[in-house]
Amino acid sequence: MEKEELLDYEEREKEEGRKLLGKSVNAKHFSISDFYPSFHLSSDDSPYCGDLTKHETLGWNTPLWILLPFYKKIIVGIEPLRDKEAFEDRYGVSLRHFLGLIKDGHIIVRLNNPPMSYEGLHYLDDILEARPPSSLRSDAFSVRCVGSEEDFMSCVDDAEGFLRNLAWSGKYWKKPKAQSARALANLHTRLMIHEPEIIDYIKNEAKKSGILDADIVRLYVSYYYSLVAPTYRSFDGCHALPKEVFGKVVQKTGTIFAFPMEIGRFLTTKFELYCPNSLDDAVSIYPDYQKARDVLKRLDQMIDGKDNEDKIVDTTEELKHTWSEVANIERAKEMVGKISSYLGVVGPLASSLATVFPPMLALLGFTVLDLPDVKEVLSENIAKLGKPSHIVTVYDFQKDVEKWKKGRS
Numbered sequence: 001m002e003k004e005e006l007l008d009y010e011e012r013e014k015e016e017g018r019k020l021l022g023k024s025v026n027a028k029h030f031s032i033s034d035f036y037p038s039f040h041l042s043s044d045d046s047p048y049c050g051d052l053t054k055h056e057t058l059g060w061n062t063p064l065w066i067l068l069p070f071y072k073k074i075i076v077g078i079e080p081l082r083d084k085e086a087f088e089d090r091y092g093v094s095l096r097h098f099l100g101l102i103k104d105g106h107i108i109v110r111l112n113n114p115p116m117s118y119e120g121l122h123y124l125d126d127i128l129e130a131r132p133p134s135s136l137r138s139d140a141f142s143v144r145c146v147g148s149e150e151d152f153m154s155c156v157d158d159a160e161g162f163l164r165n166l167a168w169s170g171k172y173w174k175k176p177k178a179q180s181a182r183a184l185a186n187l188h189t190r191l192m193i194h195e196p197e198i199i200d201y202i203k204n205e206a207k208k209s210g211i212l213d214a215d216i217v218r219l220y221v222s223y224y225y226s227l228v229a230p231t232y233r234s235f236d237g238c239h240a241l242p243k244e245v246f247g248k249v250v251q252k253t254g255t256i257f258a259f260p261m262e263i264g265r266f267l268t269t270k271f272e273l274y275c276p277n278s279l280d281d282a283v284s285i286y287p288d289y290q291k292a293r294d295v296l297k298r299l300d301q302m303i304d305g306k307d308n309e310d311k312i313v314d315t316t317e318e319l320k321h322t323w324s325e326v327a328n329i330e331r332a333k334e335m336v337g338k339i340s341s342y343l344g345v346v347g348p349l350a351s352s353l354a355t356v357f358p359p360m361l362a363l364l365g366f367t368v369l370d371l372p373d374v375k376e377v378l379s380e381n382i383a384k385l386g387k388p389s390h391i392v393t394v395y396d397f398q399k400d401v402e403k404w405k406k407g408r409s
Helices: 003-024 084-091 095-103 122-128 135-146 149-162 176-194 196-209 213-232 263-271 279-285 287-304 316-343 360-364 372-383 389-408
Strands: 048-050 073-078 107-111 240-242 258-260
Touching: 003 135, 084 095, 084 122, 095 107, 095 122, 107 135, 135 149, 135 176, 149 176, 176 196, 176 213, 196 213, 263 287, 263 316, 263 389, 279 287, 287 316, 287 389, 316 372, 316 389
Parallel strands: 048 073, 073 107
Antiparallel strands: 240 258
16 A cells, blocks of 8 residues: 555544544444444354564464354454564464455454555555455554643553553564664553553552563553453453463363463363364364354353453352352253163153253153153253353354264274
8 A cells, every 4th residue: 555545544534533533532432343334243153363473572472263163253353563474473364364364354453553564565465455444543543541742641651651662572563672762661551541550560660670672561561461461352252361361271282372361271281182283274164163152152241240340350260150050060960861761751750850940841742761861861861950151152062063073982
């Protein structure tokens, strides 16, 4: 895209940001998704998350397709990388395949920088000409969060002052020093707005310990990805964290490079989910993972339903409880299976079960239990009685994973 077009693009983005900011001023509740209306993010699009790509300093390298089976949509931030080879190395897919994922609705994109940062990067023209929303929308959201343009600029000034001579290596960017410095200042600004005590901590540590540049970057990135990125990268949807940030690596298979925070950790550790080996593999198993996405959605709704304003909370105990309930279903199924085998027949002759499961047996429509597969289905359905939908979904998905793995082996 030519310079004049990018200038126009950027001015339009600034104007759109001002309009959206104006609309949100009197709103009792607002969210970052209000500043990206073209994404049409809603419960119908759940589960969705932000992308996880390559980070040169901290060393993680997560191909885009790793996350593909687990989410209905992935929000991908486009960086101003120097050429197509750098782009493909960072995102783990060819540009052609990347454009195909956009066309098929698997991913939606936004620019991680203002449009003028992409001057001269003509290999991105197919993306830029669609004029996706840019980080200027996130700046407008930040202004709304902090209260005023002046307060926002104060945070920006604080970042520029503290980070004057600090930037991480950005060899893939067209202008490494300037663009890496801007990226780090952006992390500082977002943390300053939402987690000011973290900025105080980083400053104190730097002053007290004389932390090296790379260590300061590590602090920024770790706190940003765990505390602020769930909003700015994942738009308050499911949030994925690289294992280096999360600090707990899945050891069982050695092939899972990244997984959704808490919810995904739960699914991954309990079900040992299959990790795709390539983009083609990820696309091919996408339909098979519909129930996985349903589990993510239901668990996310369950946790979010607590009306907890803190978007990053420790949900481990909640998920442990969910898993224990799933285990209870399994135990209940075994018990009911024994009862069913003993009775042999259900329906009018199963009056002895009426006090426990009054309408259930007739509604299921089963009449004979002498076939093992019929008995299994009936036992499972009885065991699900009274269980919350998210627990039933987890249980169903567990069974699907077992069958699916057997089919692939």
